[in-house]
Amino acid sequence: MELKSYSFVGISLWILVSCTLSYATVQDIACLKSIKASFEDPYNYLNASWNFNNNTEGYICKFAGVECWHPDENKVLNLRLSDMGLKGEFPRGIKNCSSMTGLDLSSNNLSGSLPEDISHLVGFLTALDLSSNNSLVRIPAQLGQLGRLKTFSVANNQLSGQIPSFSNYTAKPDDFANNQALCGEPLKLCQTPSKDPHTGIIAGAAIGGVTFAAIVVAICLFFYFRRYAVKKKKDDDPEGNKWAKSLTGSKGIKAS
Numbered sequence: 001m002e003l004k005s006y007s008f009v010g011i012s013l014w015i016l017v018s019c020t021l022s023y024a025t026v027q028d029i030a031c032l033k034s035i036k037a038s039f040e041d042p043y044n045y046l047n048a049s050w051n052f053n054n055n056t057e058g059y060i061c062k063f064a065g066v067e068c069w070h071p072d073e074n075k076v077l078n079l080r081l082s083d084m085g086l087k088g089e090f091p092r093g094i095k096n097c098s099s100m101t102g103l104d105l106s107s108n109n110l111s112g113s114l115p116e117d118i119s120h121l122v123g124f125l126t127a128l129d130l131s132s133n134n135s136l137v138r139i140p141a142q143l144g145q146l147g148r149l150k151t152f153s154v155a156n157n158q159l160s161g162q163i164p165s166f167s168n169y170t171a172k173p174d175d176f177a178n179n180q181a182l183c184g185e186p187l188k189l190c191q192t193p194s195k196d197p198h199t200g201i202i203a204g205a206a207i208g209g210v211t212f213a214a215i216v217v218a219i220c221l222f223f224y225f226r227r228y229a230v231k232k233k234k235d236d237d238p239e240g241n242k243w244a245k246s247l248t249g250s251k252g253i254k255a256s
Helices: 002-038 045-049 092-096 141-145 197-236 240-255
Strands: 066-068 076-080 102-104 109-113 127-129 135-138 151-153 160-162 181-183
Touching: 002 045, 002 076, 002 092, 135 160
Parallel strands: 076 102, 102 127, 109 135, 127 151, 160 181
Antiparallel strands: 066 076
């Protein structure tokens, strides 16, 4: 009875492991199909080699650029697709290669921004090379959340923004070189973001309004004090005008 119990447990574990491996295999095949569909392949590297009309174990391990954990298992260990002229954005379907630890897409024509959620797509990677894809333009902060990353490069692109902080990977200048709009350690420090142009316009208008108001007040004060001075002069000599007129009148009578 005890022997039968152990046999049952053993068979159950074998079934569970088999199902898990089979599921992982299906995922990896779906991953490669998605990558192939995502890229333009002008030199037919993928089209000529990545033929999915095959059901034998380990057949994807013979694809160009694909390295498997074991030659008889359809489980991707590394993808080395450098210098193939591939065009397109970073393939989101790559998340299905959940056993992959290395990805090299360098010296291709990848474009656009790296996905904001890249840490969820390739969080299992220990090596990532995206260098010399001159149309990549943005590096997300979430890239720093790749906790397993040991080697990394995005050199020779058109990336902009601040280099994120990494947990295990030690950033080196050569890994980020030739990205004119990229800043932060280990490159030059990032400058303080410039103010919103609308804010500058509003501030300028406010300063202009205050200056105009000050000029108007100064003019009003000038005329007010001038008028006050004339009035004060009259108040200091109220009979002056009468005395001057009477004097003029007396002289006129004497002359006649």
